[in-house]
Amino acid sequence: MxxxxxxxxxxxxxxxxxxxxxxxxxxxxxxxxxxxxxxxxxxxxxxxxxxxxxxxxxxxxxxxxxxxxxxxxxxxxxxxxxxxxIETPEFSFEEIINYLNKLYNEHIDLQNKYESLYASYLKQQEKYKKINREYEEILTFLEKASKIHN
CATH class of the missing domain: 1.10.10 (Arc Repressor Mutant, subunit A)
Known part of the structure; x- marks a missing residue:
């Protein structure tokens, strides 16, 4: 078999x-x-x-x-x-300039939004660091209190 x-x-x-x-x-x-x-x-x-x-x-x-x-x-x-x-479309010089200006303005808007968000991020990061330091201080205080109590 x-x-x-x-x-x-x-x-x-x-x-x-x-x-x-x-x-x-x-x-x-x-x-x-x-x-x-x-x-x-x-x-x-x-x-x-x-x-x-x-x-x-x-x-x-x-x-x-x-x-x-x-x-x-x-x-x-x-x-x-x-x-x-496929035939390539023909654009006038003015249409190309207008399109490029539109792209540039969109770029500036995005750059401004980025800078605003980054500034907000930095503020939040500072708040986090402050809270973290306070938390560490509380833990240190509790450890000392625990040692005193025991």
Whole structure:
């Protein structure tokens, strides 16, 4: 009788491994990332997933792998064409100056808010230090009183 290993791969795990790897291929990601993803799902190492993929599962998905690579290539080409076919809008010099002035004013407002909050923080820090010193004094007083009483 053949003993089944406790860590043997099920057909469902093989299917998930294949689907995740194919997804990563289509998206232009690495197989290592796919192995890490599957490993986290099934509490297996990325190396174990990679070994299973390369030694057994990959051979069963040759057509799907080629199709995923073609989809990745087409997606990449479409993205490239989209990026390079977008016309850049033209702005007048006055519009650019107005926009930059708006950004500068927002920057000044944020800087003023930061300075105000920082000043408030420093005040609170001083209050904390004062309260902490008073607390330490009370503890010292209580220790002395305890020693006198005992």
């Amino acid at each position: 053949t003993k089944v290993r406790q860590d043997a791969w099920s057909s469902k795990e093989d299917e998930v491994l294949a689907q995740v790897v194919l997804k990563h291929i289509r998206e232009g990601s690495t197989q290592l990332r796919a192995f890490e993803e599957v490993g986290s799902i099934y509490s297996r190492s990325a190396a174990a997933c990679g070994f299973r993929w390369n030694s057994f599962v990959r051979k069963q998905y040759k057509k799907e792998i080629e199709q995923a690579k073609k989809q990745r290539k087409k997606k990449h080409q479409d993205l490239y064409q989209t990026r390079h076919s």
